[in-house]
Amino acid sequence: xxxxxxxxxxxxxxxxxxxxxxxxxxxxxxxxxxxxxxxxxxxxxxxxxxxxxxxxxxxxxxxxxxxxxxxxxxxxxxxxxxxxxxxxxxxxxxxxxxxxxxxxxxxxxxxxxxxxxxxxxxxxxxxxxxxxxxxxxxxxxxxxxxxxxxxxxx
Numbered sequence: 357x358x359x360x361x362x363x364x365x366x367x368x369x370x371x372x373x374x375x376x377x378x379x380x381x382x383x384x385x386x387x388x389x390x391x392x393x394x395x396x397x398x399x400x401x402x403x404x405x406x407x408x409x410x411x412x413x414x415x416x417x418x419x420x421x422x423x424x425x426x427x428x429x430x431x432x433x434x435x436x437x438x439x440x441x442x443x444x445x446x447x448x449x450x451x452x453x454x455x456x457x458x459x460x461x462x463x464x465x466x467x468x469x470x471x472x473x474x475x476x477x478x479x480x481x482x483x484x485x486x487x488x489x490x491x492x493x494x495x496x497x498x499x500x501x502x503x504x505x506x507x508x509x510x
Contacts (some may be wrong), residue, residue, distance in 0.1 A: 358448040358476065361385030362441050364434055364456075368392045368405040369496040370415040371503040373453070373483040378416075380449040380480050382425055389447065390416065391434040406497055409433065441475065442466040449476040 363381045367374055381388045395409045407415070413431055420426040432439060441447055441463045452460045457479055464474040483489035485505035495501045499508050 358385040360387050360434055360447050361449045361451060362389045362391065362439075362447045362475070363451050364391030364439060366398065366403065366405055366493065367412045367415070367416055367501055368407050368493040370412070370419060371483075371491050371493065371496060372505055373491045374430065376480055376483050377453065378419070378425075379423070379452055380478065382423075382428060384449055384451060384478055386428065388425075388429050389440065390429055390431045391439040391441075392416065392431060393434045396480075397435050404497065406491070417455060438463050438466070443470060443472065445472045447475055449478060451478045451480060452481065 361381045361384050363377055363500055365374065365377070378388075378390070381390075390410065392413055393403075395405075398405055405412075416431060418428065420429050441450060441460075450460050450463070457477065460475070460477045463479070467474060483505065485491050485495070485501045487501075487505055489495070491501060491503075491505045496503060501507055
């Protein structure tokens with residue numbers, strides 16, 4: 357068990373995959389820092405999203421309250437890919453998807469260059485929709501599936 361674990365993401369359409377990421381972080385740590393990508397940063401990355409920052413944070417808070425985890429979390433806004441993970445030695449671990457693993461490895465490289473101990477990296481598998489493909493905000497945005505991974509009948 358770690359004292360402080362970090363996760364980050366856009367959290368557009370808070371779905372089953374996001375929830376697995378969040379719950380895994382709380383299994384690995386006493387306290388979780390949750391970085392949420394700002395609208396400006398999303399714009400700079402040309403990353404599509406349906407919900408604005410306030411809506412995304414609101415859904416995240418609602419889920420944390422529902423799970424009884426709000427007291428063990430701190431939500432921060434990310435204006436870049438790393439936020440505090442590159443220079444905060446109190447962050448001991450990070451939970452990522454396979455998609456964001458390279459970013460976590462890069463963060464550890466930066467930490468080493470700064471003389472900060474590596475974070476332990478935990479990689480979670482994708483959560484699959486009922487058709488066997490990964491659940492994603494893009495697929496939800498395209499109305500292929502819902503937040504639980506159920507196919508939307510056309």
